[in-house]
Amino acid sequence: xxxxxxxxxxxxxxxxxxxxxxxxxxxxxxxxxxxxxxxxxxxxxxxxxxxxxxxxxxxxxxxxxxxxxxxxxxxxxxxxxxxxxxxxxxxxxxxxxxxxxxxxxxxxxxxxxxxxxxxxxxxxxxxxxxxxxxxxxxxxxxxxxxxxxxxxxxxxxxxxxxxxxxxxxxxxxxxxxxxxxxxxxxx
Numbered sequence: 001x002x003x004x005x006x007x008x009x010x011x012x013x014x015x016x017x018x019x020x021x022x023x024x025x026x027x028x029x030x031x032x033x034x035x036x037x038x039x040x041x042x043x044x045x046x047x048x049x050x051x052x053x054x055x056x057x058x059x060x061x062x063x064x065x066x067x068x069x070x071x072x073x074x075x076x077x078x079x080x081x082x083x084x085x086x087x088x089x090x091x092x093x094x095x096x097x098x099x100x101x102x103x104x105x106x107x108x109x110x111x112x113x114x115x116x117x118x119x120x121x122x123x124x125x126x127x128x129x130x131x132x133x134x135x136x137x138x139x140x141x142x143x144x145x146x147x148x149x150x151x152x153x154x155x156x157x158x159x160x161x162x163x164x165x166x167x168x169x170x171x172x173x174x175x176x177x178x179x180x181x182x183x184x185x186x187x
Contacts, residue, residue, distance in 0.1 A: 052142050055083040059126050063088050063096040073097045074104035075146065084123050084152065085145040087131070089115035102136075103146035106181040120174075122155040123163065129153070135160035136177035140169030147184050151177050 060080045062069050070079050079086055082100040089105065091097050091113065099105045102120070109115060119128040134153035137160050144150030150169070154160040160171050172180070 051081065053082045053084045053145055055080060055126060059083075061121075061126070061128060062098065063128070064098045065096070069098075072100035072104050074099055074107055077146075082145045083126070084121055085150075086121045086128075087118065088120075088128060089118045091115055101145035101147065102151045102177060102181045103184055106178060107185065110182070110185055118174075120153040122159075123152050124154055124156065124159045129155045131174040134174055136172045136174065137164050137167070137169040138172050138177050138180050140164065140167035142167050147181065149180055149183075151181065153177075 057080050060083045062079060064073070068076075071077065072079060072082070077100040079098055079100060085101045087099045087102055087105040089097055089099075093116065097108070097115070099108070105115075105118065118131045120131050120134050121127070122129050122134070131153070133155060135155075135157050137152050137154070138149060140150050140152065140163065142150050142152065152163065152169075154163065157171075163169075164171055
């Protein structure tokens with residue numbers, strides 16, 4: 001029950017706390033026909049708009065096995081919905097673990113887990129690449145995952161620069177982006 005409540009609260013917070021007020025007709029006019037009744041503008045909800053991080057299920061590479069393969073190993077968030085910020089690593093030499101974000105990967109490491117072969121999704125190709133080959137754009141105006149400071153990775157420096165030109169942020173290597181991610185836990 002607590003997990004369901006947490007996931008519901010997370011979905012509410014991630015949706016931008018959109019008002020749940022119903023559509024209301026403008027009653028200032030005397031007539032109630034369709035021509036004079038105005039509806040409030042359509043509200044934007046997760047259902048109506050696709051987040052930048054989200055991909056079609058067919059485009060997502062899921063590395064984990066089992067019934068929870070579509071969910072972050074740390075927080076349980078949906079990996080397809082938060083795919084473009086996904087990270088992965090190997091645990092105990094053979095178990096693939098996938099995370100929704102650098103934040104969750106950092107949290108797992110912070111708990112003392114030793115991981116090998118860390119990888120991140122390249123935003124452009126949607127394929128996993130080694131984190132050491134990635135150019136991270138940190139702090140863009142595109143919403144992040146599990147953090148107020150966004151972190152998006154690119155295999156190609158030109159792709160990172162194009163994203164940065166459009167959305168701002170700073171281009172960093174993995175270790176610098178990881179240092180930024182670790183600040184989430186210093187509160």
